[in-house]
Amino acid sequence: MSSLKIACATVNQTPLDWTGNLRNIINAIENAQKPKVDLLCFPELAITGYGSEDLYLSYWYPQKALKQLEKLIPFCKGITVAVGLPVRIQEKVYNCMAIIENAELKAFVAKQFMAIDGVHYEFRWFTPWNANEVINFDFFGQPIPLGDIVFSKNSVSYGFEICEDAWRGDLRPGYRLKERNIDVIFNPSASHFAMGKSSQREDLVRNSSTLLNATYFYINLLGNETGKMIFDGEILVAKNGELLLKNEILSFADFQVRTFDYDKNRGRYPVIQSQHIKNEEFVKAASLGLFDYMRKSRSQGFVLSLSGGADSSSIAILVAEMVRRGIKELGVTPFLKKLGLVYIPQTEHPEKEILREIFTTAYQASDNSSYATFQSAKSLAESIGAKFYNWEISDEVKSYTEKIEKALGRKLTWEKDDLALQNIQARSRSPIIWMLANIQSALLLTTSNRSEGDVGYTTMDGDTSGSISPIASVDKNFILQWLKWAEIELGYNGLKNVNALQPTAELRPNENHQTDEQDLMPYSVIVEIEKLAIRDRRSPLDIYYILKEELGIDSDILKNYIKKFFRLWARNQWKRERLAPAFHLDEFSVDPKSWCRFPILSGGFEEELKSLEGE
Incomplete structure (x- = not known):
C-alpha cells in the first residue's frame, strides 16, 4: 500500500479551558474516524492553546498538558493523530x-526554530530543539522518543516542520526531510491572522512542495484565543507547486476537519484557485474576533458610543456582521448557545432582533456636535437593528468647566485653553457610557484607529475608554475606503450618511469647521510615513528622500509633516501604553505590548529632525 486518507483539523482553543480544549480535539478525532481517516494532524500547541504566555514557564502547566494528552490517547483507536503541546524537560520547555x-x-517531535518577530515572543518560553537529536522522555513511567524524528504508515513516510521551522530559508528542517526522501510534510502552526497573510502562506506551501519534493500540509489554529491575536484556521495542501486543498478560513465553528486522499503513486490532482479580498478578510477576522471575545469573556453584549463618524460606524458594522455571519454559518440556536444567551427570537428577522438584544449604541452630543452626525448615527443604528440612545453632555461639561474656572479664578477660553476644552468633552462621555456597559454586563467598544494611535489624536480616558479596540491596528485611510466598500458590497445603506461626512472630532465650536486632517495632515500621508517609520524602522531623513520621490508634495510641507509625525509619535507613547486591548489585523501595529516597543520618555527625535533642515 502507498496511500493514506489524511485529514487536518483546526480547533478554536482557549488557555486554561482544559475541558473545552480536549472536547474540541476529541470531537475532531471522532469526525475524522467516521470516514476512516488514517492520519490526522492538529495545529501546534492545540492542547493548551498558543497564547498561554508565561503559564509555559511554570512547572505545573506543561505537566497538566501531558495529563490531557494521557486522557486523549484512548480516543485514538484505529487512527494516527498528531497534536501539539508544551513539554518541560528539567528547566527547559519545548x-x-x-x-x-x-x-x-x-x-x-520538537520545534527547532522560535518565532521572535512582530507579535511573537517564543524565546521567552521555549527552547529550540537541535537537529538530528533524539532522547527518551519519561511519559508517566514510559520511555518515549522525543526530538527530530520521522515516521511511516502504509509505506508513506512523513515528518514535521512546526510553524516557524518552515520560514527559515536554507536552515529549515524541511531540507533534511528531503534528504530522507520524506513523502509528506506537515506544518502544524499557530500563525496569527493579518490581512494578506493567507496569500503568503499559499506561496509558502506551494513552493515548499516543490523545493522539498513532498506533498505539503499546512494546519493553523482557529479563532480569537486570548483577546488580541486571531487565528484563521487555514488548512492548505500542495504538491508539485500546485494548491490542491484550501478550506474556508475564519470559521465560527469549534473545529473544522478537511480530508485529502493521498496516493504516493498518483501523478496529478485537481488544482484549486483561491481568491484574496483584503476588505473581506478584514470583516471576517474582526467579526470572528468580536464573537470569541464576547463569549470567552462571558459578556452579554456590546456597548458603543456611536458618533456618526467613520471609526465608530465601522465598528457598528463589524458587530452586525458578527451576528449575520455567525447565524449564517451556525444557525440561530447554536449561535446563541455559543454566546451563552437564552434569548429566543420572535420574528422572521432574527439578525436584527438578536442585534438589538446584544448591541446598544448611544450618541452623546456636546454643544459642538452637529445635526449631520446625529442623523448619521441614528440612521445607521436603526438600519442594522441596534438599540439607540441619545443624550446631551453639555451639563457635565459645564459643571467640570465651572469648577476649574472657580479654582483658577478665571474663565477658560478657546484661544488659551483649546486642548483642555476639547478633551473635557471626550472625557465627559466616558463615565456614562461605561455605566451603561456595566449595567448591561456588556463590553464597551473603543473606537481608536492606528493612525490616531501613531500621533496620539485621541483623548485618554475619553474616546480611548473601553474593553476592546477592534480597529486599533488598521489605519484611518483603510477604514474610510472599507466603509464605502461595505455600503455597496455588503449592502449597508445606513452608511450613506457616514460616507458623506468629512472626518472630524467635533470638539471645537462649529464655526471653527474642525477636521481631522486639518489638525494633523492628510491620512494618506500618515499611512506612508508610518509604514516607513514603524514597519520599516526608517529614519526621518530616509523617509523624506523616499516620499519626496513618491508623493510629489512640496518639500517644505513634506518636511513639516514628517516632523509633526515623529514629534507626536514620541510625545504620545504613554497613550499607546494605555490603549484598550486591540485585535491584530494588519501586517503591523503600534501596540507596545505585542508589536512596537518605544520608550515613554525620549529625546523626541530632535537631532534626527534637524537633519531635515539642510535638505
Whole structure:
C-alpha cells in the first residue's frame, strides 16, 4: 500500500479551558474516524492553546498538558493523530507534536526554530530543539522518543516542520526531510491572522512542495484565543507547486476537519484557485474576533458610543456582521448557545432582533456636535437593528468647566485653553457610557484607529475608554475606503450618511469647521510615513528622500509633516501604553505590548529632525 486518507483539523482553543480544549480535539478525532481517516494532524500547541504566555514557564502547566494528552490517547483507536503541546524537560520547555498511533503514544517531535518577530515572543518560553537529536522522555513511567524524528504508515513516510521551522530559508528542517526522501510534510502552526497573510502562506506551501519534493500540509489554529491575536484556521495542501486543498478560513465553528486522499503513486490532482479580498478578510477576522471575545469573556453584549463618524460606524458594522455571519454559518440556536444567551427570537428577522438584544449604541452630543452626525448615527443604528440612545453632555461639561474656572479664578477660553476644552468633552462621555456597559454586563467598544494611535489624536480616558479596540491596528485611510466598500458590497445603506461626512472630532465650536486632517495632515500621508517609520524602522531623513520621490508634495510641507509625525509619535507613547486591548489585523501595529516597543520618555527625535533642515 502507498496511500493514506489524511485529514487536518483546526480547533478554536482557549488557555486554561482544559475541558473545552480536549472536547474540541476529541470531537475532531471522532469526525475524522467516521470516514476512516488514517492520519490526522492538529495545529501546534492545540492542547493548551498558543497564547498561554508565561503559564509555559511554570512547572505545573506543561505537566497538566501531558495529563490531557494521557486522557486523549484512548480516543485514538484505529487512527494516527498528531497534536501539539508544551513539554518541560528539567528547566527547559519545548514546543512539541505528540504522535499517537492506534491509542498508543509513539513519539514527540520538537520545534527547532522560535518565532521572535512582530507579535511573537517564543524565546521567552521555549527552547529550540537541535537537529538530528533524539532522547527518551519519561511519559508517566514510559520511555518515549522525543526530538527530530520521522515516521511511516502504509509505506508513506512523513515528518514535521512546526510553524516557524518552515520560514527559515536554507536552515529549515524541511531540507533534511528531503534528504530522507520524506513523502509528506506537515506544518502544524499557530500563525496569527493579518490581512494578506493567507496569500503568503499559499506561496509558502506551494513552493515548499516543490523545493522539498513532498506533498505539503499546512494546519493553523482557529479563532480569537486570548483577546488580541486571531487565528484563521487555514488548512492548505500542495504538491508539485500546485494548491490542491484550501478550506474556508475564519470559521465560527469549534473545529473544522478537511480530508485529502493521498496516493504516493498518483501523478496529478485537481488544482484549486483561491481568491484574496483584503476588505473581506478584514470583516471576517474582526467579526470572528468580536464573537470569541464576547463569549470567552462571558459578556452579554456590546456597548458603543456611536458618533456618526467613520471609526465608530465601522465598528457598528463589524458587530452586525458578527451576528449575520455567525447565524449564517451556525444557525440561530447554536449561535446563541455559543454566546451563552437564552434569548429566543420572535420574528422572521432574527439578525436584527438578536442585534438589538446584544448591541446598544448611544450618541452623546456636546454643544459642538452637529445635526449631520446625529442623523448619521441614528440612521445607521436603526438600519442594522441596534438599540439607540441619545443624550446631551453639555451639563457635565459645564459643571467640570465651572469648577476649574472657580479654582483658577478665571474663565477658560478657546484661544488659551483649546486642548483642555476639547478633551473635557471626550472625557465627559466616558463615565456614562461605561455605566451603561456595566449595567448591561456588556463590553464597551473603543473606537481608536492606528493612525490616531501613531500621533496620539485621541483623548485618554475619553474616546480611548473601553474593553476592546477592534480597529486599533488598521489605519484611518483603510477604514474610510472599507466603509464605502461595505455600503455597496455588503449592502449597508445606513452608511450613506457616514460616507458623506468629512472626518472630524467635533470638539471645537462649529464655526471653527474642525477636521481631522486639518489638525494633523492628510491620512494618506500618515499611512506612508508610518509604514516607513514603524514597519520599516526608517529614519526621518530616509523617509523624506523616499516620499519626496513618491508623493510629489512640496518639500517644505513634506518636511513639516514628517516632523509633526515623529514629534507626536514620541510625545504620545504613554497613550499607546494605555490603549484598550486591540485585535491584530494588519501586517503591523503600534501596540507596545505585542508589536512596537518605544520608550515613554525620549529625546523626541530632535537631532534626527534637524537633519531635515539642510535638505
